[in-house]
Amino acid sequence: MTESLDNLRNQIDALDQQLQDLLNERATLAHKVAEVKIATDPNPVFYRPEREAQVLRRVKERNQGPLDGETMARFFREIMSACLALEQRMKVAFLGPEGTFTQQAALKHFGHAVESVPLGAIDEVFREVEAGAAHYGVVPVENSTEGVVNHTLDTFMSSELKICGEVELRIHHHLLAGKHTQRDKVTRVYSHQQTLAQCRQWLDAHMPGVERIAVSSNAEAARRLKDEWNAMAIAGEMAEELYGLEAVQRNIEDRPDNTTRFLIIGRQDTPASGKDKTSLMISGKNRPGLLFEVLAPFRDEGINLTRLESRPSRTANWSYVFFVDCEGHKEDANLQSVLDKLEAAGNTIKLLGSYPKAVL
Amino acid sequence: MTESLDNLRNQIDALDQQLQDLLNERATLAHKVAEVKIATDPNPVFYRPEREAQVLRRVKERNQGPLDGETMARFFREIMSACLALEQRMKVAFLGPEGTFTQQAALKHFGHAVESVPLGAIDEVFREVEAGAAHYGVVPVENSTEGVVNHTLDTFMSSELKICGEVELRIHHHLLAGKHTQRDKVTRVYSHQQTLAQCRQWLDAHMPGVERIAVSSNAEAARRLKDEWNAMAIAGEMAEELYGLEAVQRNIEDRPDNTTRFLIIGRQDTPASGKDKTSLMISGKNRPGLLFEVLAPFRDEGINLTRLESRPSRTANWSYVFFVDCEGHKEDANLQSVLDKLEAAGNTIKLLGSYPKAVL
Numbered sequence: 001m002t003e004s005l006d007n008l009r010n011q012i013d014a015l016d017q018q019l020q021d022l023l024n025e026r027a028t029l030a031h032k033v034a035e036v037k038i039a040t041d042p043n044p045v046f047y048r049p050e051r052e053a054q055v056l057r058r059v060k061e062r063n064q065g066p067l068d069g070e071t072m073a074r075f076f077r078e079i080m081s082a083c084l085a086l087e088q089r090m091k092v093a094f095l096g097p098e099g100t101f102t103q104q105a106a107l108k109h110f111g112h113a114v115e116s117v118p119l120g121a122i123d124e125v126f127r128e129v130e131a132g133a134a135h136y137g138v139v140p141v142e143n144s145t146e147g148v149v150n151h152t153l154d155t156f157m158s159s160e161l162k163i164c165g166e167v168e169l170r171i172h173h174h175l176l177a178g179k180h181t182q183r184d185k186v187t188r189v190y191s192h193q194q195t196l197a198q199c200r201q202w203l204d205a206h207m208p209g210v211e212r213i214a215v216s217s218n219a220e221a222a223r224r225l226k227d228e229w230n231a232m233a234i235a236g237e238m239a240e241e242l243y244g245l246e247a248v249q250r251n252i253e254d255r256p257d258n259t260t261r262f263l264i265i266g267r268q269d270t271p272a273s274g275k276d277k278t279s280l281m282i283s284g285k286n287r288p289g290l291l292f293e294v295l296a297p298f299r300d301e302g303i304n305l306t307r308l309e310s311r312p313s314r315t316a317n318w319s320y321v322f323f324v325d326c327e328g329h330k331e332d333a334n335l336q337s338v339l340d341k342l343e344a345a346g347n348t349i350k351l352l353g354s355y356p357k358a359v360l
Numbered sequence: 361m362t363e364s365l366d367n368l369r370n371q372i373d374a375l376d377q378q379l380q381d382l383l384n385e386r387a388t389l390a391h392k393v394a395e396v397k398i399a400t401d402p403n404p405v406f407y408r409p410e411r412e413a414q415v416l417r418r419v420k421e422r423n424q425g426p427l428d429g430e431t432m433a434r435f436f437r438e439i440m441s442a443c444l445a446l447e448q449r450m451k452v453a454f455l456g457p458e459g460t461f462t463q464q465a466a467l468k469h470f471g472h473a474v475e476s477v478p479l480g481a482i483d484e485v486f487r488e489v490e491a492g493a494a495h496y497g498v499v500p501v502e503n504s505t506e507g508v509v510n511h512t513l514d515t516f517m518s519s520e521l522k523i524c525g526e527v528e529l530r531i532h533h534h535l536l537a538g539k540h541t542q543r544d545k546v547t548r549v550y551s552h553q554q555t556l557a558q559c560r561q562w563l564d565a566h567m568p569g570v571e572r573i574a575v576s577s578n579a580e581a582a583r584r585l586k587d588e589w590n591a592m593a594i595a596g597e598m599a600e601e602l603y604g605l606e607a608v609q610r611n612i613e614d615r616p617d618n619t620t621r622f623l624i625i626g627r628q629d630t631p632a633s634g635k636d637k638t639s640l641m642i643s644g645k646n647r648p649g650l651l652f653e654v655l656a657p658f659r660d661e662g663i664n665l666t667r668l669e670s671r672p673s674r675t676a677n678w679s680y681v682f683f684v685d686c687e688g689h690k691e692d693a694n695l696q697s698v699l700d701k702l703e704a705a706g707n708t709i710k711l712l713g714s715y716p717k718a719v720l
Contacts, residue, residue, distance in 0.1 A: 005396050009411070012389050013418070019382050019439075020419060020432060022375055027426045029372050036365050051369070058373070059380060066387045071442050071473075072380060078438065079379075082431050096604065113431070118601050241478050244456065 023079065030083035046088045047135070049165045049264070050273035052080055053356030057275070060359070073360050081111025090114040093125045093134035101238075105167040105262040106138040108360055122151050126159050129265055138167070142261040142307075152263065153311055153323050156281065156352055163279050163353030165264030167360075173199055173218075173253045176233045176245040178225030183248065188213050190221035191234035199234055202252040219243075264355070272329040273356040277306065281350040282322045282342060294322055297341040301334040303327060329354040383439065390443035406448045407495070409525045409624070410633035412440055413716030417635065420719065433720050441471020450474040453485045453494035461598075465527040465622040466498040468720055482511050486519050489625055498527070502621040502667075512623065513671055513683050516641065516712055523639050523713030525624030527720075533559055533578075533613045536593045536605040538585030543608065548573050550581035551594035559594055562612040579603075624715070632689040633716040637666065640699075643681045644707040654682055657701040661694040663687060689714040 037044035059076045060069040084090065094106040096118025106116050117134060119125050125137040139152045173195055177183055189196075189207060193214035196203070203212065210232075215221050218235035222243045225233050232248065233239075240247060263279075282294050291310070298305055307325035328335045330351055342349055397404035419436045420429040444450065454466040456478025466476050477494060479485050485497040499512045533555055537543055549556075549567060553574040556563070563572065575581050578595035582603045585593050592608065593599075600607060623639075642654055651670070658665055667685040688695045690711055702709055 005393060008389055008393050008396065012386060012393075013415070015382055015386050015389065016415060016419065016436065017422070019379065019386070020423065020436075022379050022382065023432065023435065024424055024427055026372060026375050026379070029368055029375065031426060033365060033368050033372075036368065055373070055376065059376065062377070063380065064384055066391060066446055067384055067442060072383065075383065075435075075438065075442075076376065076380075078435065082427060082435075086426055096601070116601075118604060120604055241456070241476075244478060244480055 026079065027083045027086055030080075031086060034087040045268055046084060047090060049270050050276075050356050052077075053165075053273045053275070053359050055080065056359040070360065077108075077360065078111045078113070081113040085113035088135075090136070091117060091134045092136050092138060093117045093119050093128040094138040095122055095125055095140060096120060101169055101171075101260055102138055102140055102262060105140075105169055105260075108169065109138065109165060109167045109262075109264060110136070123155050126155050126161060126265065129161055129267065130159065132267075135266065136164070137161075137265040138262055139265065140260065141263050153309065156323075156350075157321070161265045161267065162269060163263050163355050164266045164268060164270045165355045166277065166358045167262040167264065168259045168358045169262070171236060171253075171260050172251045173234050173236060174240060174247040175249040175252055176222060176225065176235055176240055177248050178228075178243075178245055180229045181225060181232060182229050185230050186210060186232050188228075188231045189234060190215050190224050190231060192216070192218050192221065195221075195234050198254060199252050201254040206249075206252075261358075270353065270355050272331055272354070275357045276327070276329040276354050277325055277357050278328055278330050278335060278354040279323070279325050279352040280339075281352060282324060282347050283350075284320060284345075284347040286320045290320065291322075293345060294324075294342065294347065297338040298324075298326060301338050303334060303338060327357075386439065387443045387446055390440075391446060394447040405628055406444060407450060408631075410631050410636075410716050412437075413525075413633045413635070413719050415440065416719040430720065437468075437720065438471045438473070441473040445473035448495075450496070451477060451494045452496050452498060453477045453479050453488040454498040455482055455485055455500060456480060461529055461531075461620060462498055462500055462622060465500075465529055465620075468529065469498065469525060469527045469622075469624060470496070483515050486515050486521060486625065489521055489627065490519065492627075495626065496524070497521075497625040498622055499625065500620065501623050513669065516683075516710075517681070521625045521627060522629055523623050523715050524626040524628060524630045525715045526637065526718045527622040527624065528619045528718045529622070531596060531613075531620050532611045533594050533596060534600060534607040535609040535612055536582060536585065536595055536600055537608050538588075538603075538605055540589045541585060541592060542589050545590050546570060546592050548588075548591045549594060550575050550584050550591060552576070552578050552581065555581075555594050558614060559612050561614040566609075566612075621718075630713065630715050632691055632714070635717045636687070636689040636714050637685055637717050638688055638690050638695060638714040639683070639685050639712040641681055641683055641710040641712060642702060642707050643710075644705075646680045650680065651682075653705060654684075654702065654707065657698040658684075658686060661698050663694060663698060687717075 034046060037046065056073045056076060059073050063069040063072050090110065092106050092110050092114050094116055095102045103116060103118065119128060122139050125139050128134045129137040141152050188211045189203070190213050195218055196212050196214055215224070219239045221233035222235045222239035222245055225231060225243065225245060233245070234252065284290055304327040305324060306327060309323040311321045311323065330336070339349055394406060397406065416433045416436060419433050423429040423432050450470065452466050452470050452474050454476055455462045463476060463478065479488060482499050485499050488494045489497040501512050548571040549563070550573050555578055556572050556574055575584070579599045581593035582595045582599035582605055585591060585603065585605060593605070594612065644650055664687040665684060666687060669683040671681045671683065690696070699709055
């Protein structure tokens with residue numbers, strides 16, 4: 001049996017050697033790609049979101065295990081990140097501080113071989129990318145536990161930046177206890193209102209007699225356990241770790257597909273990857289039937305809307321703005337036809353970008 | 361040229377397929393290793409620090425580039441981490457909070473496929489591992505910028521845990537400015553005393569007329585820039601990011617090999633990896649020549665001491681304690697002979713562990 005262990009380890013060693021050779025070979029090929037770009041383009045773009053999305057999709061699709069597809073895609077994200085860093089040290093600005101979900105999203109999308117720079121506000125992230133001080137920016141756009149981030153949408157109204165990617169983080173809620181919590185005497189549970197709503201069924205079934213108290217954020221709920229022995233909190237892993245709490249029950253959210261979404265912003269247009277989304281702003285004079293008018297062309301062309309958000313315009317000449325996310329790339333004929341129809345009907349359209357659907 | 365780009369990308373795609381197959385094959389082999397362990401050992405140990413150190417060393421030694429050896433070793437750390445996670449979800453306790461150097465050390469050593477648990481104090485980390493609630497713990501032991509962590513050494517006096525690894529983090533110091541800093545009117549620079557000392561030559565050469573003011577920590581120095589327009593701070597990347605500062609000049613430390621050291625603690629003994637260190641506590645009655653007596657056997661056997669720290673004993677029967685780190689493994693004949701000699705001379709010896717020298 002010991003010999004068999006040695007034998008297996010020898011096989012692993014031989015395999016590691018092959019792996020290492022392939023990794024270096026890949027970096028060499030990536031370098032050749034960069035050389036071709038430099039030779040043919042005065043402003044070569046090394047980071048290609050559509051190409052990376054294609055690679056990651058293929059990795060997940062063809063994966064046979066035992067490593068799961070997500071772990072495998074994470075490896076390839078890091079491999080591409082390291083290969084890219086040989087050509088260009090990328091700087092990515094994000095809505096800080098350190099340790100936020102937005103930073104997590106930035107690293108998930110770009111890998112660890114980038115320099116990530118936390119900034120204090122969403123418009124600072126935009127400014128940093130506009131000024132060229134950062135190559136890309138990462139901003140939250142839909143945060144199911146801490147509210148919709150309208151500020152990001154508003155900032156797009158006055159920015160020329162393009163969306164060149166999206167990131168989704170799966171968010172789990174855990175029932176947490178503190179060090180002093182007397183678990184058999186719990187009378188109240190704290191969390192953000194939206195989180196409480198997302199765990200309603202579980203709470204109904206398992207803690208029917210316990211009072212639910214909404215506080216300003218999940219982190220605030222976690223913080224309170226320090227001083228209260230008869231309470232628990234519902235919050236995510238980061239709050240659990242930050243406040244040294246213990247999970248009594250993990251993943252108590254009623255819908256297991258609870259995610260938070262972030263956008264990657266940059267200065268470049270992104271070619272089609274095959275599975276893309278397009279975000280646009282449509283503005284028109286507020287009149288009866290406006291919403292129907294705006295939506296009809298999408299339906300006529302069979303284009304799936306993934307999100308619709310209406311916002312009051314901040315400028316005098318626009319009276320209403322719709323933010324629309326739909327499937328497809330702006331170069332697709334049917335989407336092009338929708339845009340033509342909307343413009344012909346007197347609406348103003350601002351394309352925020354076409355970009356690959358989130359892979360990881 | 362475009363065709364050549366397509367051609368290169370096809371080569372990369374083919375190579376990625378091979379890479380992926382190899383990664384899954386590696387996980388399958390690792391699983392077979394686990395099966396052999398389970399079949400032959402009632403308490404199988406899946407994590408083998410000495411084996412991982414050997415793999416990482418070989419990866420670095422044989423690396424041909426273009427990816428550098430450290431990047432490559434990081435990949436293999438993550439690959440081993442993911443393979444191990446298929447067998448056993450490892451729980452690693454560390455001195456928190458989130459975002460500290462100690463957490464960075466934990467992830468550097470164990471990869472990202474472990475659950476890392478922040479605890480509030482060094483003895484809590486010890487207790488968690490002693491109780492079996494965590495598989496391993498990570499504690500700081502020499503922190504060049506924030507002082508020596510004597511508390512860790514003291515805790516070893518009353519613990520049966522073994523050191524099974526060490527981690528070194530390279531620490532850089534940057535000259536930082538805040539948003540309001542008027543860079544041409546700077547009259548003072550803040551930092552921790554030890555950091556100021558470590559950047560003395562650079563400050564003498566580049567900022568001779570500027571007052572150096574020592575504060576309690578580098579983070580505190582960074583924090584002060586919020587309110588002062590005529591000051592800069594010297595601190596590391598984490599403080600820079602946390603407080604949204606800008607680096608005026610990076611890596612201004614006089615010695616480029618400035619590192620901070622951490623220990624991995626666990627319940628198991630670690631076999632020799634080929635390049636090991638041993639940590640021990642030697643206690644004896646305080647008498648003239650005690651230090652010389654303790655050191656002589658090491659010199660006689662040609663064993664290199666990498667660190668020596670003397671501490672007053674906390675128990676009545678020990679009057680003095682030396683913490684010694686030396687090269688070699690406790691099973692090595694020459695180290696064994698040193699231990700015999702020291703015991704024969706009436707000293708009490710406590711072996712804290714033999715473990716692989718830091719690789720990454």
